[in-house]
Amino acid sequence: MTRKVLFVLLGLGLLMLLSGCTSGNKKYSSTPEGHVQNFEVSVPEYTISGILINSTNIDNQFISTKGVVEKTVAAGMYTYAKISDGTGEIWVAGPKTNLKPGSKVKLYGALVVLNFKSPALNKTIDVLLMTQSFGSGESSLHGTTEGNSTSAVNVSVKKLAGGYTISDIFTRSKDLAGKEIEFRGVITKVLPEIMNKTWIHLQDGTKDNVTGENEIKVTYSGPEKFKVGDVVIVKGKLETDVNIGSGYFFRVLINNATIKKDET
Template sequence: MKTLFILIMTVYGLWAAGPNTPVQHTARVVETMDAGGYTYMKVSEGSAPYWVAVTATKVGVGDNVSFTEQMWMPNFKSRALGRTFDKILFASMAPGAAAPVERVQPQNAPKVRLEKAAGGYTVAEVFTKRQALKGKSVKVRGKVTKISRQIMKRNWVHLEDGSGDTMTDDLVFTAESVANINEGDIVIATGKVETDKDFGYGYFYPVIVEESSFEKER
């Protein structure tokens, strides 16, 4: 009877947790390197060490870190590092688990949060919903904080709208033409969401919006 009770409680616990319950880990960093906007950590968690990739974060060998599973990737090739991982876990760091990489806020970044475009998304929403939005067209209202023209036959436009945190407040759009916009403009940008995009040469983006066009508001 006792055994049956334990079995019932175990099954109930698994059911209550549900298939979508995020898996959390705490592990010790044994090796780390940064490339293309990601920090790669080889961690030990009581079994065979494995590799984890998180958005660029300050960690050191010997640090204990906490992170939540997002997706396991077999045979993942990182052009930024020039190596292939047999298996790697893409994860998000737990709040306060490590110090984020410092980023200088652009001088023309929005001082207040901009209103979301009708039928559109905020910058932070595109980051958090990137897997569901992959391959879909999105519309984002934001302020142009930087334009890099004609790099790898693309124009790279950085938009901010006051949403997100240090790692999710700057969204990059690529476009063939940016003749109608300048840094500091408020625009509505439309384009197709792509995820885990590795252009090589250190240009790796967990989310980016391509084939973009821009409607200048002011």
Template sequence: MKKSLILMLASLIALSLAAGCKDKTKAPETAETKVPAAAEQSAQGQSGTVTETMNSGGYTYVLVDTGSEKIWAAAPELQVKVGDAVVIPAGMPMKDYHSKTLDRTFDVVYFVDSIMVGGEQALGGEAKMPEGHPVVPGTEPAVKIEGIEKVAGGKTVAEVFGGKADLSGKEVSVRGQVVKFSPEIMGKNWIHLQDGSGAEGTNDLTVTTTAMVKVGDTVVVTGPVITDKDFGYGYKYEVIIEDAKVVVE
């Protein structure tokens, strides 16, 4: 019986050692198990250089080298060429997307409403996204601005633009409606805020924040006014409120 117990213990130790060695052995990565880095990012803004581009079916497809990976993106047809610096806004990835017009299947492709090329926003035309594609941030219906009252002790959008010289570096509060929201571009969420004041060029205030909002929300944003801000890749702003606190009303 003693001999049987010794044999049993020896077997258990051998099995334990074998299991430990198995756990430390990394399974080989195959084409079936490997997930492209782009597919893991559900709504990431990306910037980089175009290495390949093509037009088809009313869309422009671009392969963008971000420096760490290459990703495919597509937007309603626009002017772009290999070597251009571009910014791809946040979008939902479509895995295994097959383009009938190109007769090509992409592992992952981001369909977005616009692409910034060489510092200029290349807005999409009348082309529609593929059937079944999720709503792209920033493509929501236009918001009607009405009944927005200036927050107590704060400024209107037009007043921020008009008083930018005196307000630069100072904290202000502004109440308005979110007319566009683009999450996670260059590590920030971007709000376009309007309150009905101002003319073309002074009626839309850009705000960066970590807060999440949606188009149509009435919010009060509070943060420092920054003038002549250049983020690079064409993101230049005459006036912007950065790292704002946002309260949804």
């Protein structure tokens, strides 16, 4: 299999997470103001030895783990890192990241892949983890916001004065294409360092009455840090029918948006 095909497959694994595919069960409740609270996650957490021992049973499943970086290998848009936790060691592949030996990482929603042929390492990796982000090892796995999302969040956010609802954006997407729009929403997913940008998913309690779509994807490149449950105001140009390759297509997308927390 060629290097190009292998990297496309790796990209597909990362983009599965980007597009909202996950095996975790999430529960949300909301305040009257629309803030999401009581966030719970049930993605199983393993030690590295637990992953290796149970690898055939958890193949192609999403898991969480943590460890210390032992070594890294750069591979174009991706970084391979060997991590250990005292019980074993395992290779992880993710987006290009500047990792140093000794760095602590926590992986949420990493995809288990068996017998991965890696041209970058010139070997077949018995058990590989594909991750959308090499998260910091200093925060709690179940408190992290990276990679957390839901298909149905129980929120109701007040429409921004002079702005749009998510229902408006989908319903009027043809008219709004190429125009700068603004809306208020609740963050349901945060994915940093994907194609050199941070991707966030937002909902506001409304949906497209025809398709049922209720979540907008937005990218930004600024230093701001957001978390699941933040109510934010998004401003940017609406793009429609966006194809980013590898078979991934977005009906609507706001690229390089300006995002700020709603302090009202």
